[in-house]
Amino acid sequence: xxxxxxxxxxTPFYGSESLDSLPLPVILISxxxxxxxxxxxxxxxxxxxxxxxxxxxxxxxxxxxxxxARVFEKNEAMECEIVRTVRRKRTFQASISPFQSKEGxxxxxxxxxxxxxxxxxxxxxxxxxxxxxxxxxxxTTLIATIETLRGRAGANPDTRARFIELMAQETERMHGIVxxxxxxxxxxxxxxxxxxxxxxxxxxxxxxxxxxxxxARAKGMDIVLEIEDDLPDMRGEYDELYQAIYxxxxxxxxxxxxxxxVTLRVDVTEHSMEIKVHNYGTPIQEKxxxxxxxxxxxxxxxxxxxxxxxxxxxxxxxxxxxxxxxxLNITSSExxxxxxxxxxxxxxxxx
Ligand SMILES: Nc1ncnc2c1ncn2[C@@H]1O[C@H](COP(=O)(O)OP(=O)(O)O)[C@@H](O)[C@H]1O
Ligand SMILES: [Mg+2]
Numbered sequence: 299x300x301x302x303x304x305x306x307x308x309t310p311f312y313g314s315e316s317l318d319s320l321p322l323p324v325i326l327i328s329x330x331x332x333x334x335x336x337x338x339x340x341x342x343x344x345x346x347x348x349x350x351x352x353x354x355x356x357x358x359x360x361x362x363x364x365x366x367a368r369v370f371e372k373n374e375a376m377e378c379e380i381v382r383t384v385r386r387k388r389t390f391q392a393s394i395s396p397f398q399s400k401e402g403x404x405x406x407x408x409x410x411x412x413x414x415x416x417x418x419x420x421x422x423x424x425x426x427x428x429x430x431x432x433x434x435x436x437x438t439t440l441i442a443t444i445e446t447l448r449g450r451a452g453a454n455p456d457t458r459a460r461f462i463e464l465m466a467q468e469t470e471r472m473h474g475i476v477x478x479x480x481x482x483x484x485x486x487x488x489x490x491x492x493x494x495x496x497x498x499x500x501x502x503x504x505x506x507x508x509x510x511x512x513x514a515r516a517k518g519m520d521i522v523l524e525i526e527d528d529l530p531d532m533r534g535e536y537d538e539l540y541q542a543i544y545x546x547x548x549x550x551x552x553x554x555x556x557x558x559x560v561t562l563r564v565d566v567t568e569h570s571m572e573i574k575v576h577n578y579g580t581p582i583q584e585k586x587x588x589x590x591x592x593x594x595x596x597x598x599x600x601x602x603x604x605x606x607x608x609x610x611x612x613x614x615x616x617x618x619x620x621x622x623x624x625x626l627n628i629t630s631s632e633x634x635x636x637x638x639x640x641x642x643x644x645x646x647x648x649x
Contacts, residue, residue: 323409327353329370329396331363334404343390343409344382357382362392369394369405380409388413428594432475432608436468443468471606478610482593485538485617492645493622497536499543499573500529503562506544510551518557521547525564532571533645534622542618545611546575546638552605553636555579571642578635587628591616 317324323340325347327333333356336347346355354363357380365378373396380390389412396405443461451457507521514521543562550560554577563574582590586597594609596602602609619626622642630636 323390325353325356325407325409327366327405327407329403329405331366331370340409343388343411345384358384365392366394366405366407369396370403379412389416425593429475429479432594433472436471436475439468440465471603474606475608475610478608478614481541481614482610482617485541485614485621489617489621491621493533493535493538495533495535496531497534497539498529498531499539499564499571500525500527502536502540503543503564503573506540506547507562509544510547513548514551514560517551517554519551519554520559521551522559522561523563524561526566529564530566530571532642534642538618538621542615542640543573543575545615546573546640549611549638550575550577550636552607553577553579569644571644572639573642574637574639576635576637581630581632582628582636587630590628591626 317326317335317337318339320337321339323343324337325333325340325344326335331353333347333349333351333353335349336344336356340356341347344356348355353366357363359380359382362378362380365376369376375393375395378392378394380392382388382390391410391412393408393410394405395408396403443465446452447458447461452461503523503525507523511521547560547562554560558578561574561576563576565572565574582597586595589595590597591612593613595612596607596609599609616626619640619642623645624640624642627639627641628637629639
């Protein structure tokens with residue numbers, strides 16, 4: 299195989315200018331893995347390009363460098379992954395295609411970024427692991443309880459009643475997880491579709507306050523509504539807005555301090571509608587705040603579980619807010635209490 303780098307031939311074809319118009323990173327190397335050209339995208343992603351120097355100056359991934367050598371050995375195209383570890387870790391798929399020309403032999407390396415796809419795959423795998431783990435613990439309790447009831451202890455009416463109650467609780471918990479998972483996937487599926495209905499937050503929040511009043515009373519709490527009677531409509535799906543605000547209000551009751559008030563408020567400005575759900579109680583530490591909308595994230599897992607939580611509520615809320623182009627802001631302090639505020643832009647009516 300002849301080597302174009304040796305021939306010091308530079309035709310416009312090899313010039314990086316003509317490659318610059320390509321939207322993907324492309325690198326051209328000679329058959330002894332010397333850099334000949336790299337387009338603008340390639341030089342942005344991988345530093346260190348200098349024509350005439352080894353490819354390894356630019357890309358250090360050893361599997362990829364071996365793959366390039368193999369392409370020339372076998373004289374056939376290959377696909378290979380590149381992991382870039384400098385700065386932020388990024389992954390790429392490279393397609394290495396050898397060519398022969400009268401000036402010499404070399405290879406084109408076309409590169410596609412796969413970082414986002416890899417991350418999505420990693421998240422999917424960890425989600426499946428999380429779901430299995432969450433369902434597994436109530437199932438383990440159920441299996442153990444059934445075993446006990448089958449044995450001699452099952453003959454005792456008191457034990458039986460206690461264990462059946464335990465089974466009911468664990469089944470309820472699994473039911474809650476499955477229901478929330480279905481809601482999560484339903485809200486995620488429509489997250490990128492703009493709502494085409496109009497809704498008014500006043501009846502939504504009044505209904506939520508009514509439905510949750512028993513729960514609030516049980517903790518000595520009152521739900522205070524601070525909403526104008528002539529609240530304008532907004533573009534949004536009634537059911538989704540109900541679900542999101544219900545989740546926030548229910549959290550305020552669950553995690554708020556007994557014998558204090560929970561406030562549901564709406565502020566209207568020219569360009570936005572801001573919902574505030576406020577409660578008093580132990581503040582949420584700063585470090586947890588950015589992670590609260592992650593699936594299954596709970597500040598205190600056992601407390602949330604005892605209160606019947608799944609850790610999916612705020613993940614669902616986040617999808618609904620995104621669909622309505624809103625923003626979630628969380629503030630929490632000892633004196634000021636905790637406020638979950640959601641700002642929705644006023645979207646123009648659809649014609
Ligand atoms: N108003 C609040 N005050 C304090 N902590 C809260 C509040 N709302 C949510 N959290 C924290 O955020 C976590 C996630 O909330 P969420 O997704 O609704 O799950 P859960 O099923 O536990 O209610 C909760 O477990 C709790 O730790
Ligand atoms: Mg919740």
